[in-house]
Amino acid sequence: MIVEFFIFIITVVIAYGLYNYYDNHSYFKKHGINFMPGVPLFGNTLKSSLSLMNMIHELDEIYKAFPEDRYIGLVQMTARTIAIRDPELIKQVTVKDFDYFTDHRQIFSDPLFSESLFSMQGEKWRHMRSTLSPAFTGSKMRKMVPFMCQTSQNIVEHLKETEGQNINVGELIRRYTNDVIASTAFGIEVNSVKDQKNRFYEYGQKIINFSSVQKAKIFLSVIFPKSGFQIFPKDSLDFFKHIVTSTMEYREKNNVERPDMIQLLMEASKGTLDGPTEDKSDTVGFATTELTAVKPKGEVQKWSTDQLAAQAFIFFLAGFDSTASVLVMAFHELALNPKVQETLYQEVKEHHEKHGTVTYDGVPTLKYLDGVLNETLRKWPPTLILDRVCQKPYTLPPPREGGKPYTVKEGEVIFNFVNSLHMDEKYYPEPEKFKPERFSDENKQNIKLSAFIPFGSGPRSCIASRFAILELKVLLYYVSLNFILQKCEKTRDPIELTPGEFQVRCIGGSWVKFQARK
Structure with a gap:
C-alpha cells in the first residue's frame, strides 16, 4: 500500500512537471517572448539546483542568450517569470511605475x-x-x-x-x-x-x-x-x-x-x-x-x-x-x-x-x-535579481524591434537582472x-x-x-x-x-x- 502511494505521488509530480513545462513554453511562444528551453520541474535552474553551477552563471547564460531583447522568458523551477534585461526598462518598472510593482x-x-x-x-x-x-x-x-x-x-x-x-x-x-x-x-x-x-x-x-x-x-x-x-x-x-x-x-x-x-x-x-x-x-x-x-x-x-x-x-x-x-x-x-x-x-x-x-x-x-x-x-x-509582483495589469513595450507589447497580469512575477x-x-x-x-x-x-x-x-x-x-x-x-x-x-x-x-x-x-x- 505504501509503495503504491509513493508511485502515485511520483506519477502526479511528473505529470505536473510535464504539464507545467509545456504550458510555460507554449505561453512564451504565444506572446512572442524569447526563452531558453528548460527542464521539467527545474525550469532554467537545473544546474544550480543540482550543484553543477552557481546560480549567478546560470542566470547569466540566459541573460546573454538574447542580447537584443529588452526582456525574456525565464522559468525558475516551475514559476514562470518575465526577466527584464534592459536597464532603462528596469528603472521604469521599479521607479516611475512603482505602483504597479x-x-x-x-x-x-x-x-x-x-x-x-x-x-x-x-x-x-x-x-x-x-x-x-x-x-x-x-x-x-x-x-x-x-x-x-x-x-x-x-x-x-x-x-x-x-x-x-x-x-x-x-x-x-x-x-x-x-x-x-x-x-x-x-x-x-x-x-x-x-x-x-x-x-x-x-x-x-x-x-x-x-x-x-x-x-x-x-x-x-x-x-x-x-x-x-x-x-x-x-x-x-x-x-x-x-x-x-x-x-x-x-x-x-x-x-x-x-x-x-x-x-x-x-x-x-x-x-x-x-x-x-x-x-x-x-x-x-x-x-x-x-x-x-x-x-x-x-x-x-x-x-x-x-x-x-x-x-x-x-x-x-x-x-x-x-x-x-x-x-x-x-x-x-x-x-x-x-x-x-x-x-x-x-x-x-x-x-x-x-x-x-x-x-x-x-x-x-x-x-x-x-x-x-x-x-x-x-x-x-x-x-542577483530584483523580483517584483504585478499589482495591476501593466503593458511592457515590445521585447525587441518588430515584436509586440506584452501585458503583465496581476499576480505575475517579473525579475530584473x-x-x-x-x-x-x-x-x-x-x-x-x-x-x-x-x-x-x-x-x-x-x-x-x-x-x-x-x-x-x-x-x-x-x-x-x-x-x-x-x-x-x-x-x-x-x-x-x-x-x-x-x-x-x-x-x-x-x-x-x-x-x-x-x-x-x-x-x-x-x-x-x-x-x-x-
Whole structure:
C-alpha cells in the first residue's frame, strides 16, 4: 500500500512537471517572448539546483542568450517569470511605475521573515517603510560609526596575532559583521574573534548555512509557494526574537537608552522617531540609495513587539551575510590586485595622518576607497535579481524591434537582472577586470546609473544602504591601513564561485595572508 502511494505521488509530480513545462513554453511562444528551453520541474535552474553551477552563471547564460531583447522568458523551477534585461526598462518598472510593482513574491513563511520590511506587502509595507525611514538617515547612522570602528580594531588586533597565517577571510569577515550587527542593532557587545563560540554567532551561522533539508524546502517552496515550509531553525528565530523583546522590556522598565537599532525601533513603536527622511546631499558613497518618500494611507499603524523584532531580524540577516560577502570579495580582489591595494593604502594613510581615525564625515572624502567598494559591488553584488509582483495589469513595450507589447497580469512575477547587468561589456568595458577607477570623479559620468543597482532600485531599494556602506568602508579602511594582503597557495586566482550556492562564495573559500605594515 505504501509503495503504491509513493508511485502515485511520483506519477502526479511528473505529470505536473510535464504539464507545467509545456504550458510555460507554449505561453512564451504565444506572446512572442524569447526563452531558453528548460527542464521539467527545474525550469532554467537545473544546474544550480543540482550543484553543477552557481546560480549567478546560470542566470547569466540566459541573460546573454538574447542580447537584443529588452526582456525574456525565464522559468525558475516551475514559476514562470518575465526577466527584464534592459536597464532603462528596469528603472521604469521599479521607479516611475512603482505602483504597479510594489511587492516581493512570497516564498518563506517563517514568522520573523514574513513580518519583516522585506516581505511586507501593500499598505502594511508602506506604513513600515515610512515608520523606519528616519532610522536610516545620516544623523542616525553617524552615531553607529564608533561601534564599527571598535569592532574593526578587534579584527586588526586578531590579524596581528595571527600574522603570516593563511586566513579564511569568509569566516573572519562574518565574525566582523556579526559583531557590528550585535552592537549596532541588538545592543550586545561581542568579540567573536576571541569568543569563537558565542551564542550570537552560532545562531547566526545556523540561519545562513542552509542544510540539504533547508535547500529542499526552498526548492519545494518555489514550486509550491503556499506550502508554508519553515526554512529557518526555530531555535535561532526564538533566540533573536527573545533578545529584542527582553531588551525592549528592560530599557522601558529602567529608562535606558543606547544609540542602536533597538532604540530606534522603540521610538518608532511610540511614534517618536523623528528627523528628516532624506538629505540627498548626505551620502557616504556613490552606491547610496535614496530613502524615497513613501506615503501610506490612513492612520499611522501601531506595531507589535513581534513585528519590531522581525525588523531587527531582517536587519541582522542582511548585515550578517550579504554585507559579509561583499567584504570577502573586496579582500580577495585586493590580494589579487596589489597595485589597487597600494593606491588604496596611500589614500587611507594620508587621511589617517591628518585625522587620526575615520569618521562619518570623513568617509565620503575617501574617493578611491569608494571606487574599490563600488567596483566590488559591481562585480559581486549581494543581490542577483530584483523580483517584483504585478499589482495591476501593466503593458511592457515590445521585447525587441518588430515584436509586440506584452501585458503583465496581476499576480505575475517579473525579475530584473542585477549581476548580469553589472557584468555586461555594453555598460562596463572589460567587465572581468577589477578597475576601481571606473568610479573616479572623472569617469562617473560614463556610468549608466540604471545599470548600477547593487542595493536595488526605487522605493523598494535597500533601506539600509547607508549603514551597509559604512560598515564595509570602516573595516576596509583599518585593514588597508595596517596590512598588506597577499596571495597564498590557497588563494584562487581567478575567483570561481561555489556551485549550487545562493550566496556569492568562492570555491574552497577566500584565503588571504595578512602581512603587517611596518
